[in-house]
């Protein structure tokens with residue numbers, strides 16, 4: 001049985017690297033809740049309700065449910081082969097950051113996807129430092145940008161230059177209406193994966209506009 005877990009998260013991302021002029025904004029709202037519970041449903045059920053994207057490797061699946069890199073990679077390959085897009089989450093725990101292991105952890109999680117996915121066309125990478133998710137403690141723009149650049153560089157060296165430039169890398173973890181503007185200014189932050197703030201209409205609109213404004217200004 002293959003299960004893809006759903007999240008209540010909302011994702012905003014856009015293409016900027018490929019066509020600087022063309023603005024693409026997508027809003028993905030997943031209908032089922034209980035991200036950290038074991039409520040899962042099959043790919044067939046997801047497609048049946050019109051779902052186009054799944055979030056895989058979210059920290060709650062990794063650290064609460066106990067899914068490992070290889071299992072998450074297999075789910076990603078399965079979802080892609082079934083025609084779903086994948087938001088591939090990576091990110092370090094606080095103790096891993098403090099031990100200077102942020103890049104190692106992210107690259108290892110990334111490799112588990114890269115080893116098995118048939119193509120990168122329908123993958124968005126979400127960098128979500130675990131210590132920033134739902135804590136109100138957002139990564140600084142510099143901290144996030146540093147990891148996003150490293151991820152792009154990893155893709156360049158280990159997958160291809162084309163995939164590195166085309167793949168959208170979005171940031172998640174306590175993004176809100178006040179911090180989105182500075183984060184969105186960073187060159188390699190292509191959008192956001194938003195949890196709590198997506199439930200607040202006007203604030204969510206501010207986050208959407210922060211990415212839109214960035215590219216319009218560019």
Ligand SMILES: O=C(CO)COP(=O)(O)O
Pocket residue numbers: 007009058128132133134135136172173174175193194195196197
């Ligand atoms: O987990 C998240 C998105 O998947 C982020 O949640 P918050 O925006 O509430 O920190």
